[in-house]
Amino acid sequence: MAVATVPEDEIKKQLEYIDKIKALGQNRKYFIVTLGCKLNEADSESMAGMLEKMGYAPADSFNDANIVIFNTCSIRENAEEKVFGKLGELKNIKAQNNMIICFAGCMSQEPHVIDKIKKSYQLVDIVFGTHNIYKLPELLYRKIVQNEEKRIIDVWDIDGEIYEGIPVKRESKTQASVIIMNGCNNFCSYCIVPYVRGRERSRAPEDIIHEIKELAKDGCKEILLLGQNVNSYNPREGYNFANLLSDIDKIEGINTIKFTSPHPKDFKDDVIDVISKSNKISRVIHLPLQSGSTKILKDMNRGYSKEEYLSLAKRIKEKIPDALFTTDIIVGFPGETEEDFEDTLDVVRQMDYEQVFMFIYSVRKGTRAEKMPNHIPEEIKSERFNRLKTLCDGMTEISMNKYVGTIQKVLVEGESKTNKEVLTGRTPSNKIVNFEGPKDLIGKEIEVKIVSQHVWFLKGEIV
Numbered sequence: 001m002a003v004a005t006v007p008e009d010e011i012k013k014q015l016e017y018i019d020k021i022k023a024l025g026q027n028r029k030y031f032i033v034t035l036g037c038k039l040n041e042a043d044s045e046s047m048a049g050m051l052e053k054m055g056y057a058p059a060d061s062f063n064d065a066n067i068v069i070f071n072t073c074s075i076r077e078n079a080e081e082k083v084f085g086k087l088g089e090l091k092n093i094k095a096q097n098n099m100i101i102c103f104a105g106c107m108s109q110e111p112h113v114i115d116k117i118k119k120s121y122q123l124v125d126i127v128f129g130t131h132n133i134y135k136l137p138e139l140l141y142r143k144i145v146q147n148e149e150k151r152i153i154d155v156w157d158i159d160g161e162i163y164e165g166i167p168v169k170r171e172s173k174t175q176a177s178v179i180i181m182n183g184c185n186n187f188c189s190y191c192i193v194p195y196v197r198g199r200e201r202s203r204a205p206e207d208i209i210h211e212i213k214e215l216a217k218d219g220c221k222e223i224l225l226l227g228q229n230v231n232s233y234n235p236r237e238g239y240n241f242a243n244l245l246s247d248i249d250k251i252e253g254i255n256t257i258k259f260t261s262p263h264p265k266d267f268k269d270d271v272i273d274v275i276s277k278s279n280k281i282s283r284v285i286h287l288p289l290q291s292g293s294t295k296i297l298k299d300m301n302r303g304y305s306k307e308e309y310l311s312l313a314k315r316i317k318e319k320i321p322d323a324l325f326t327t328d329i330i331v332g333f334p335g336e337t338e339e340d341f342e343d344t345l346d347v348v349r350q351m352d353y354e355q356v357f358m359f360i361y362s363v364r365k366g367t368r369a370e371k372m373p374n375h376i377p378e379e380i381k382s383e384r385f386n387r388l389k390t391l392c393d394g395m396t397e398i399s400m401n402k403y404v405g406t407i408q409k410v411l412v413e414g415e416s417k418t419n420k421e422v423l424t425g426r427t428p429s430n431k432i433v434n435f436e437g438p439k440d441l442i443g444k445e446i447e448v449k450i451v452s453q454h455v456w457f458l459k460g461e462i463v
């Protein structure tokens, strides 16, 4: 089925709204609160790109912002609560800053959230969803220039479209996230994503490659390819994710290619082959397991069994001996027994993961799992979560110790968030390394001797 693409003249119209707002010459500031995944971060970079073209400068905080955008996440309950908490904080400064408050992202696609905003959050001026981010200029124009009083709610319940040509403001010059596809057709029974991000749609490879070549010209060294399900990338007959990887592999100036998130059931041999032949594609492979129990995987609608997952990992290791795996695990899915949980621990022991992102199952309104029987009591979920965490922390300690005394190639990303005197970067295996050094090393790849490990990061000295 051909994927709908937003017509060029619609994008042109939005760029004209950008110019009209810029012409107002108001020195105003914006602040974007980004919650959730890398895709949301990339969407926020598009929102920032459009706002800066309108002449807005980034604010350091809410306090001096005239436009605030909440780019929300629906993946777990606590993400939702966090947003409404923050919204409440704006009550007092909204009038003082003549502030426009926008509510965006995945939560905007949930009808019960729209009802909650209508009922209890009068301070929200504009609501837009995941399908019409490119319309932000027009929505702001209606508020700023046409002084539309009424709240604007512009959320589309559609399969989704592809749009190109929107300005993007990237956080880093050396690393860039590039969306290759959006949406998901898998409908894992616990997941809200297919309901808020629509059906899978892949950008044209020519547009992706052009974007990455431009980034390489600007000095970008590392690319992260993004999609809810990157390995089901399929822009047209005869061209798939393996083709895209090998075409990007040829681009001069890019040293490292990473991608997230692949689905184990779509991880085909052609992708494994391309990775094995490349010295740019990262050896850190994210392979979301979710559960080690074949029964639970079936109830989750994951499309693979415990055995199939382990044999896929074995196939990857045979072709890529230096492959390192990271994963996502959900603890406490409805119906999970002690035996099922033991299966999860068994896979973790066998896989020797480099990193495990672990989550306690959180009911998502509107998903199939919400209506399943045998939801697990909170205390059992937490008890299992702690056992998994203890196992993984022990394994992380062992894997981090391996780095002490070694010399690592590190891409210097910037200043450490906790200490401006310290620089931070990542090893090819995605380990965070902190070390002292001059700021002009930022963006460069250097050699660092690892002197100690601190579970989540390594300490080093420049060689």
Ligand code: SF4
Residues within 6 Å of the ligand: 184, 185, 186, 187, 188, 191, 192, 193, 194, 228, 229, 263
């Ligand atoms: S693959 Fe499953 S978990 Fe991932 S986004 Fe799609 S439905 Fe959600």
